[in-house]
Amino acid sequence: QVQLVESGGGVVQPGRSLRLSCAASGFTFNTYGMHWVRQAPGKGLEWVAVIWYDGSNKYYADSVKGRFTISRDNGKNTVYLQMNSLRAEDTAMYYCARENSVGPLDYWGQGTPVTVSS
Amino acid sequence: DIQMTQSPSTLSASVGDRVTITCRASQSISRRLAWYQQKPGKAPKLLIYKASSLESGVPSRFSGSGSGTEFTLTISSLQPDDFATYYCQHYYGYSPWTFGQGTKVEIK
Numbered sequence: 735q736v737q738l739v740e741s742g743g744g745v746v747q748p749g750r751s752l753r754l755s756c757a758a759s760g761f762t763f764n765t766y767g768m769h770w771v772r773q774a775p776g777k778g779l780e781w782v783a784v785i786w787y788d789g790s791n792k793y794y795a796d797s798v799k800g801r802f803t804i805s806r807d808n809g810k811n812t813v814y815l816q817m818n819s820l821r822a823e824d825t826a827m828y829y830c831a832r833e834n835s836v837g838p839l840d841y842w843g844q845g846t847p848v849t850v851s852s
Numbered sequence: 853d854i855q856m857t858q859s860p861s862t863l864s865a866s867v868g869d870r871v872t873i874t875c876r877a878s879q880s881i882s883r884r885l886a887w888y889q890q891k892p893g894k895a896p897k898l899l900i901y902k903a904s905s906l907e908s909g910v911p912s913r914f915s916g917s918g919s920g921t922e923f924t925l926t927i928s929s930l931q932p933d934d935f936a937t938y939y940c941q942h943y944y945g946y947s948p949w950t951f952g953q954g955t956k957v958e959i960k
Binding site: 769771778779780781784793794795796829833834836837838839840842843844845 | 853884886888890895896897898901902907937939941943946948949950951952953954
């Protein structure tokens with residue numbers, strides 16, 4: 735069955751960096767686009783970034799553009815989110831999700847929490 | 853960027869009620885719209901895609917309609933398991949795939 739397992743979250747000071755990982759299993763990873771979505775405490779869902787199945791294209795929310803980088807290693811069935819210059823407003827639960835063949839996000843991980851605080 | 857506006861923000865209803873949630877896009881997104889259900893402490897779950905297609909395993913009491921800029925999610929007869937927060941999301945082109953702000957369905 736499809737599984738997505740995020741890791742790498744934690745508490746980090748403002749201005750520092752963190753890299754999140756999402757390990758995928760149960761499907762042919764290199765044929766699916768992958769997304770990161772976040773949710774600040776008590777708030778709604780915010781789409782963060784997408785990477786195409788082959789890594790050839792990447793798109794970002796304006797709120798993270800220039801600070802976050804999405805990447806993938808199809809040999810390791812893993813997608814990453816490198817987060818630099820972190821701010822308090824980046825505090826959230828971060829989910830990875832699979833984009834199905836017609837567009838929406840059909841499988842989600844359980845999330846990894848990120849807290850940016852001094 | 854395409855903005856998604858949901859209404860209402862909160863909805864109080866009883867078991868058995870017919871419930872309708874609206875989502876409006878700031879520009880036409882054809883039928884490239886999905887609906888998700890999220891319960892506290894859990895990841896979102898895909899309910900509807902392509903505006904009206906039911907995801908496998910989702911009860912038939914959930915339905916979606918609309919195209920262009922106006923969309924609705926309807927629950928025909930609200931069940932206890934349906935009390936949750938619902939989000940719409942567009943996946944049109946290369947614009948950021950924004951979510952609506954969410955609609956919390958509460959017990960009346």
